[in-house]
Amino acid sequence: MFDSLSEETQLILMVIGIAILFVLVSWNTKRNKNKLYGRGKRNFKNNYLKKKEKNS
Numbered sequence: 001m002f003d004s005l006s007e008e009t010q011l012i013l014m015v016i017g018i019a020i021l022f023v024l025v026s027w028n029t030k031r032n033k034n035k036l037y038g039r040g041k042r043n044f045k046n047n048y049l050k051k052k053e054k055n056s
Contacts, residue, residue, distance in 0.1 A: 002010050036042075 002013070005013070
């Protein structure tokens, strides 16, 4: 597939591909951290009591 392209072009495409993958992984890591750390300061007891009050 890449045989018809010059070696320089193949190298440029590989670098761009790796950069895109790095950006995607960084974005996903940041999104996952926000989901985990945004849960009421990660205090299980306080979160449990708040949920219990809402349901009662």
